[in-house]
Amino acid sequence: MKRFLLAAAFFAVLVLLWEATYRAKIWSPVLLPSPRQVVSYLESAAADGTLFKATVITMRRLLVGYLIGLVMGLPLGLLTARWKLFHDTIGTLALGLQTLPSVCWVPLALLWFGQTEAAMLFVVVMGTLWSVVIATETGVRNVPPIYRRAALTMGSKRLHMWFKVILPAALPFIVSGMKQGWAFAWRSLMAAEIFVTILTGFGLGQLLHYGRELSAMEQVIGIMIVIIVIGLLADKIFFSPIEKFLHRRWGTSQA
């Protein structure tokens, strides 16, 4: 409770500082709106449904792309960990492509897929996939050989070995890869939405983009806050519980 109050106080001070800066009139109100203006934009956007619709569209793109990335990335990571041939080929490719900021996929996606949902998905998948491949491979390679040996003597082999020993043992690595993949996917989707106007639906990035076009700073800041909150929620609702479980089971230090 005390921790919560302290955190709440911290954010209250941030908002007060913002309000004070606004009142000091250092910058034009067009460039720095007051917190109240931002809130009233968010209220009206929530009331007429634009905010909700944009959030749904963005989250759908993100989740579908992310899931495709996971479903492809996990098996690819297992293959690269298991066979040298895949390690030398797909593993090297993954390592190279992971260093490519996923925004760089946007021009290619546009030329290949045009102004479509497919272009968005492609960018998200590319953001997720390579992190997951590399984390899965690293995780599998770091499984202490003694676990395998112990399981072997108890009669575990092939599929049972993979699903009951190697994958669970690699879980801490895989989860951190999933988290990184999520962050990359989220960033690249925002970039793609800002750059690309897609006729099939306006996401949060597009609202941000039009806020700039209309010089509506309260919209820009409001949407940024929504994007931050979604990122925080994803972490608290999805990743935090998994990480807490891992910390509890493995006994690694809890942040």
Added chain:
Amino acid sequence: MHRAVRPRSSVSEELEVIAPSKLAIENVSKNFQSASGPVLALDRVSLNVAEGEFVCLVGASGCGKTTLLNIIAGLEKPDSGRVLADGKPVIGPGRERLVMFQEPALFPWLNVFGNVLFGLKLKPNLTRKDRHDVATYYLELVGLSRFERANIHELSGGMKQRVSLARALAPNPRVLLMDEPFAALDALTREQLYGDIQEIWQARRKTIVFVTHNVREAACLGDRVLLFSPHPGRIHEEFAVQLPRPRDINSVDLAAHATRITKALKSIGQAEPIAAK
């Protein structure tokens, strides 16, 4: 003629004391590639272990005793020679011969109970209830019933090795292979476990091959102590320890045996640098 079919595998059947295996190790050799060329880890080692015998392999580190244990387990293949368990050649690992490793190879993603269940889940013809009852039985046997829901990292070193022992015993193997299982524990915990392992060995009737570099430990536990000499790994000398059980590691009789073995061990150590030249 109609005979009533007995239901398959009840818990009592699963906990039944089964016949321990007889092991025959015939002319086993094994080479390793090291930075300075091939090393002969085992040189035509032959050894018979009787049903239910407790045999200790002693020697300096690097004398091939762990390699031999792994070959018996089926985790490694010999370059020549073979291992027979009850007359059948060992071609791979199997749950008839379970291994207890030096570092506890417990799975951190499972709790204590899950670890003991792991091997049981791989055994066919057991119902869910059977598995639970068997796991409960063995956790009680090693004195850890209270900790069945604990996570592995919450246990002390001694408790971890007890769980490892319960996990190795649970599928009811005929042979228990132990690779310096107590080496990393403090003296007090170790002494407790000497008592426990002798008790369990007598209650459950297993053939045990126990690798250690601790001579006293070997004399305390083994019916026979085999002394290994390194480079190449061979059985150097054999000692029978005929003391009543349960044995106390601090007893005078035991010390006499240990002294005899230590003397032999030292003589190998002194001979070695000359032999190397």
